[in-house]
Amino acid sequence: MKKLYVVGIGPGEYESMSIRAQRILSECQVLVGYTVYVELIERYFPGKRLLTTPMRREKERCQLAFQEAEAGNDVALICSGDAGVYGMAGLVLELAGQYPQAEVEIVPGITAASSGAAVLGAPLMHDFAVISLSDLLTPWVKIENRLRAAAQADFAVCIYNPSSKKRADYLARACRILLEYLPEDTVCGAVKNIGREGETSVILSLGKLLEYEADMFTTVFIGNSQTKAIPTAGGKLWMVTPRGYQL
């Protein structure tokens, strides 16, 4: 039986991939994925059959991958970050019953919550919530409820998909909701293009985050009541949510 691997490649740079993901991509004959992600890694895996589909063609992408596996290939369906966090693992497993000849294996990767946190310092050292602001597949009211619940229970929050061209004001909307519960000086951070060309990061207050321009490749971090901005000798700031150790 041929295998369909759903592979999280981490934030994008080759070195962020797990050794296992690297081995599996080397061994597969076919790599399938969203165009942008396949382009990030194709030069490291020459001689593969590459199949790409644009954004919003997720179901088609999974079907392509299954068809290639049923045709006798080992196939890797590539996800950025982790395969199981807003990735393709769920849709693949929902469709798997239609392709009994392909065996599915999920290969985890480093998700943006972890890779972005490492750029900023340690904002997710304590309990945290991960929330996507994309309302393509989720009613906004549900997203809003989750923001409210996370703020009320003093979770640190990591926000995926904070903004896009069509949803330019969504991060500001989220900040306004959070500001109903959290002080303006709550320590926040944002990282753009994690582990890719043009990586930038900023540490700022929730009040300032309200005016921050995020894009599709930004991950946003909201601190909890204990989160601090710690200055370093070099003038850089670290965003740190203490776990509670006695210093």
Add this chain to the structure above:
Amino acid sequence: MKKLYVVGIGPGEYESMSIRAQRILSECQVLVGYTVYVELIERYFPGKRLLTTPMRREKERCQLAFQEAEAGNDVALICSGDAGVYGMAGLVLELAGQYPQAEVEIVPGITAASSGAAVLGAPLMHDFAVISLSDLLTPWVKIENRLRAAAQADFAVCIYNPSSKKRADYLARACRILLEYLPEDTVCGAVKNIGREGETSVILSLGKLLEYEADMFTTVFIGNSQTKAIPTAGGKLWMVTPRGYQL
């Protein structure tokens, strides 16, 4: 200036480490960590100076690592999973001001939420909360509030540190709280020894999870209202939280 890397090595098996983590551990002269984690990887990095401290000696571990860096070594402080999720990154950055001669870099890894999810299927495909049941450093009432908030807002939940010898009934206590809000047949899962010898997993209802015996090396997943157990041709079940794609 010498560097102190805080390195997440993933769940434990060598292949789960990122290529970057592997390179950094190869390049460092000194590896520092909790005894169990250092033992997991030391055979892959021969010829290193190894310094270990037992559990609950986290501050001492960080100080040891800084002292080695200030003495002129490149040092890797090893964390299981991700360095920034209940790892050592936060404590290191809180102490960094005392060791201005050492430059700190955080190297992320695959946390148990991702690696455990991949074993079960795709339980964290939608918004989720990560909660530790350890009340060593956190008042139980705060943990309880977070469980309530997560259940009320229909987050999937990933539970770290569900149990230990001294906290044998904590997972059951958490389940009882969740059952105030969630139906007994909510789909849940648990994975023991992720990516290590003796890895086992189970998919079960929240009602059954109440009686499940977790240990220190278990990660627990509570589905949201949409989470399903999908049977495969081979008789295995997958735990899947749909993101909402039209099938």
